[in-house]
Amino acid sequence: MSVFLCLLKKELRTCFYSPIAYVVMFFFWVLTGGNFIWLLSQLAHGESLTLATQLMFSGPMLTFALPVVVPLITMRLFAEERKLGTLEALLTTSVRVPELVLAKFAGALIFYIVLWLPAFAYVYIQNYLCPPEVIGFPDGGALWAGAIGVVLVGALYIAVGLFMSSLTSNQIVAAISGFAVLFGAFLGTMYMAYTAQHPGIRILGQYFSSFAHMMDFARGVVDSRIVVMYLTHTAWFLFAAVKIVESKRV
Amino acid sequence: MIKVSGVTKKYPARLAVDNISFEVGRGEIVGFLGPNGAGKTTTMRMLTGYLPMNSGTIEVAGFNIVNQPNEVRRRIGYLPESCPLYPEMRVDEYLKFRASLKGVKSSARRAKIAEVKEQCGLTEVGKRIIGQLSKGYRQRVGLADSLVHDPDLLVLDEPTVGLDPYQIRQVRELITQLAERHTILLSTHILQEVEAICERILIINQGKIVASDTEENLHRKLHACSIIEMEVMADQKTAISKVDALEGMDVRNSSVLPDGWLWLEIEADSPSMRIELFNLAVAEGWSLRELSEQHHSLEDTFVQITRAAGGHV
Numbered sequence: 026m027s028v029f030l031c032l033l034k035k036e037l038r039t040c041f042y043s044p045i046a047y048v049v050m051f052f053f054w055v056l057t058g059g060n061f062i063w064l065l066s067q068l069a070h071g072e073s074l075t076l077a078t079q080l081m082f083s084g085p086m087l088t089f090a091l092p093v094v095v096p097l098i099t100m101r102l103f104a105e106e107r108k109l110g111t112l113e114a115l116l117t118t119s120v121r122v123p124e125l126v127l128a129k130f131a132g133a134l135i136f137y138i139v140l141w142l143p144a145f146a147y148v149y150i151q152n153y154l155c156p157p158e159v160i161g162f163p164d165g166g167a168l169w170a171g172a173i174g175v176v177l178v179g180a181l182y183i184a185v186g187l188f189m190s191s192l193t194s195n196q197i198v199a200a201i202s203g204f205a206v207l208f209g210a211f212l213g214t215m216y217m218a219y220t221a222q223h224p225g226i227r228i229l230g231q232y233f234s235s236f237a238h239m240m241d242f243a244r245g246v247v248d249s250r251i252v253v254m255y256l257t258h259t260a261w262f263l264f265a266a267v268k269i270v271e272s273k274r275v
Numbered sequence: 276m277i278k279v280s281g282v283t284k285k286y287p288a289r290l291a292v293d294n295i296s297f298e299v300g301r302g303e304i305v306g307f308l309g310p311n312g313a314g315k316t317t318t319m320r321m322l323t324g325y326l327p328m329n330s331g332t333i334e335v336a337g338f339n340i341v342n343q344p345n346e347v348r349r350r351i352g353y354l355p356e357s358c359p360l361y362p363e364m365r366v367d368e369y370l371k372f373r374a375s376l377k378g379v380k381s382s383a384r385r386a387k388i389a390e391v392k393e394q395c396g397l398t399e400v401g402k403r404i405i406g407q408l409s410k411g412y413r414q415r416v417g418l419a420d421s422l423v424h425d426p427d428l429l430v431l432d433e434p435t436v437g438l439d440p441y442q443i444r445q446v447r448e449l450i451t452q453l454a455e456r457h458t459i460l461l462s463t464h465i466l467q468e469v470e471a472i473c474e475r476i477l478i479i480n481q482g483k484i485v486a487s488d489t490e491e492n493l494h495r496k497l498h499a500c501s502i503i504e505m506e507v508m509a510d511q512k513t514a515i516s517k518v519d520a521l522e523g524m525d526v527r528n529s530s531v532l533p534d535g536w537l538w539l540e541i542e543a544d545s546p547s548m549r550i551e552l553f554n555l556a557v558a559e560g561w562s563l564r565e566l567s568e569q570h571h572s573l574e575d576t577f578v579q580i581t582r583a584a585g586g587h588v
Contacts, residue, residue: 031375035361042363110359114420117323117353118376119345274326 029124036132040098046136049097053090053140060084061147081144082171083239091182092211096203098136099186100196102129103270107194112270126267130180130187137179145172167245174242177255178235182207184262191266192273211235276301276428276458277322282331284317284482291317293482294331299475301427304454306473307462310581314482315462316356319432322460323353336427349378352421352457356432358414362406366397366416369405370423377424387423395419395449411442418449428458435465447471466573476573480581493580494571501546505539506532506565507556514539517559521551536564 040046064080106112115125148168185207190199210233217230218237231237238251277299284292292314299305309315320326322333324344332339338346361369370388379387392398395415400408405416414434421429434450435443443465451472453459463469469476469490476493478486486493507514514537515526528540541552546568556563 028376031372035372038368039361039363109361110355110357111361113320113325113355114353114359114373115376117325117348117351117355118373119348119378120376274320 028120029128032120032125032128033131036129037135039101040132040136043101045097045101049094050140053094054143056086056090057141057144057147060086061144061151065151078167078171078245079240079243081148081168082175082243083236088211088236088239091178092207093204094140095137095179095182095207096186096189096200098133099183099190099203100200101190102133102187103191103266104193104196104199108196113274116274122270123267126187126191126263126270130183130263133183133187134176134180137183138176141172141175141179167243170245170247171239171243173247173252174239177242177252177259178239180259181235181255181262184259184266188262188266188269191269276303276336277460278332278334279318279322280332282318282321282333283329284314284321284326285329290482292321292328295479295482295484296331297477297484297487299428299458299460301458303475304459304461304473306469306476307460307479308466308469308476308577309462309479313479313581315479316432318479319353319430319460319462323351323430324348349424350427352424352426352429354417354421354429354431354434356436358417358434360405360413360416360420362404364405365401366392366403366405366408367401369416370419373420374423379424387425391419391422394422394452396445409442411438411445414438414442414446415449418446418453422453426457428460429453431459431461433463434461435463435468443468466577470573478577478580486580490573490576493573493576500542500544501548502527502569503541503543503546503549503552504565504567504569505541505552506536506563507539508535508562508564509537509556509559511537513559514561517555518552521548521555523548524551538565540569 060080063084063086064077067080068077103112106115116122186199186203189203189206190196192202193199214230214234215236217226218234219227219230221227221230232254238255241248241251277297279298280296281294282292282296283290283294295314295318307315307318317326321328322335322340324340324347327341332341333347334340335347336350338350340347364372367388370391371384374384374388375381389398392401395418397412397415397419400412403412405413408416418431418434421431431450435446438446447468450459450461454472459472461469461473473490475489476486477484505518511529511531515529518524518526518539518541523544525542526539527542530538532538543549549566549568552566553563555561
């Protein structure tokens with residue numbers, strides 16, 4: 026087994042052993058459940074189908090929850106290794122820092138995807154209860170686009186959280202600073218995109234607002250510029266985390 | 276096995292290791308001593324490739340730590356100071372994880388893990404969760420981890436810190452057994468441990484190597500004269516003058532014990548001069564019940580060396 030797979034397996038195991046994972050799962054699943062009930066009530070009131078997929082992936086309950094949920098997943102990644110001293114034990118074997126960062130990132134991303142699985146299960150429940158030929162929901166394309174959006178936004182949030190965790194040996198500090206950056210950016214760009222008076226600021230906000238992007242993805246719009254932006258931003262934060270771990274050893 | 280030349284490590288606020296050089300030969304067991312903050316852990320961390328150095332070179336088994344870090348790491352079993360482990364994992368799980376990271380082939384892994392568990396007395400606790408083990412057992416898990424890839428060199432940073440006396444003895448016995456097959460560099464605060472295990476002593480103080488020799492040689496260098504204790508039945512004044520009259524001998528201290536015997540502390544050029552004292556007692560007709568050389572403890576030597584170098588203990 027390669028070192029990467031070995032690290033990934035350990036990451037997943039540690040993640041699912043920790044009580045915080047189950048607390049996060051519980052609350053996120055309550056939110057996705059609540060979101061689904063709301064979606065159904067909207068459909069029952071004759072709401073348009075486009076809005077339904079938007080609610081599915083970018084309902085305010087979920088988009089506002091992500092900047093809180095993701096730092097809870099990522100806070101432990103490096104802070105715990107530093108606290109326990111296991112980072113020293115890891116880096117005195119043949120593990121390379123980029124490998125370690127990628128394994129931690131992949132582990133957190135897999136857990137994040139697990140968080141979203143019930144939301145997709147709801148689509149099938151909905152299908153079963155009310156066949157698509159009757160109400161035409163869901164639109165396969167929009168569903169896939171929404172899923173891509175969820176993963177891209179999640180990947181960036183996780184990379185930011187992981188970067189914050191690489192800076193400290195205190196998990197609480199990692200969680201709060203991750204939350205502050207993500208929530209600050211989320212609200213700031215949303216404000217710029219939707220309420221700013223100046224048209225230039227609005228356009229700028231729309232470029233960077235993950236809320237706006239989620240809405241677009243959920244409508245079935247996959248803009249390659251946005252995809253590249255998420256991928257490069259994610260890569261940048263992962264690269265920065267590698268540099269921090271390489272340089273900050275004591 | 277280890278060749279350190281001219282290594283310097285600077286932290287932003289201080290110079291941790293200042294141009295140190297030393298060598299450790301294959302099969303040697305070397306005790307690495309020094310007061311707190313002297314640079315022991317920093318040196319060990321540089322040796323294992325965890326910390327980069329500012330200047331100098333380190334070679335382990337002929338491989339350079341900067342150019343061939345993986346070759347070096349493959350040959351070192353390192354137990355860091357705090358014995359870091361994942362408390363949520365089981366002992367077997369942890370050793371399997373570490374063995375895979377260290378490149379132990381999957382076909383050999385099971386046998387190797389069983390072997391190190393046996394060696395470290397962990398066979399009974401393989402299924403236990405590490406966080407629930409006693410400190411002594413956790414230390415053994417750390418040692419088993421450092422052995423799992425069959426390294427040539429073991430670097431152990433304070434392996435007995437925080438253990439109770441019984442556990443210290445167990446870990447010490449284990450290290451003594453390991454010494455038969457590995458080169459060992461061991462840092463510790465417990466000087467009896469070094470006396471019991473190590474063949475050679477390296478003393479570091481304020482980032483500099485201040486001594487590197489066998490324990491006996493260090494004593495010899497530091498304590499040029501020997502101290503001899505003698506208990507005789509004789510008159511105090513006469514005895515002192517007779518002993519002082521012998522060449523190369525000087526009475527440092529004397530007192531009459533409650534039971535009437537005279538106790539003398541004599542500084543002599545060599546411990547073999549006890550024979551002359553015996554002959555003197557016979558010639559003078561003194562009864563003699565004690566004639567022994569006082570041994571200097573490693574603690575005295577350590578304090579003296581680090582004080583001389585301007586350190587504090």
